[in-house]
Amino acid sequence: MKKLFIASLMMVCGIATQAQTNTDNATLNVRLNPIQTLVVNTQQKTVNIDYTTKDHYKDGVSSKQANHLNIFSTGGFEVKVKSGGSELTNQGTAGPNGNIDVATINIVATQAAQNSLTDAQYGQNVVLSNNETVIAWSTKGARDKNIDIEYKAAGNDAYLDKYVAGQTATTFTTAVTYTIYAK
Secondary structure: OHHHHHHHHHHHHHHHHHHHOOOOOOOOOOOOOOOEEEEEOHHHOOOOOOOOOHHHHHHOEEEEEEEEEEEEEOOOEEEEEEEOOOEEEEOOEOEOOEOEEHHHEEEEEEEOOOOEOOOEEEOOOEEOOOOOEEEEEEOOOEEEEEEEEEEEEOOOOOOOOOOOOOOOOOOEEOOEEEEEEEO
16 A cells, blocks of 8 residues: 555656646847948048159059958948049039049959958959949958059040149049948
8 A cells, every 4th residue: 555655646746747847939039130331541531643744644643542441241242433423523613625534533442451351352443433333242241351442543645635724733523432232
């Protein structure tokens, strides 16, 4: 009888223990939001291309800006460039021989030496336009990676007649806008 009582007690305790066991589930979501930032190097907000010799007019002039763009992107991206208009203007008005067509400027994007973006493709000799043009793209994300930009202005005496008499240097200007997009 004692054995039967102990066996019965063990069954009741086992059932009671089982009856108290309870489980439930929770759903865990990791939600990744797209974030893209692009910053032009603060020391390079103004880029000058100076024609100071006869050969500059013949051969053209370029200005390479190291670490010009700094980007952050969650996932793939593309960087585009565009000008503020179809012409570089002389203080808002054309000189006697007109303004400078932005299409005479090429943008060359390359891998920077410092904090380089190694998993990207770069556009070479992209013609500046007031329509956006892709200059760099990647299928991978990037944290604080740099892109070098070279601004190349025309040779072949393309600007020979653009100087306005009486000015120390005739300056033609446009805004250049860089934009990063998720891809």
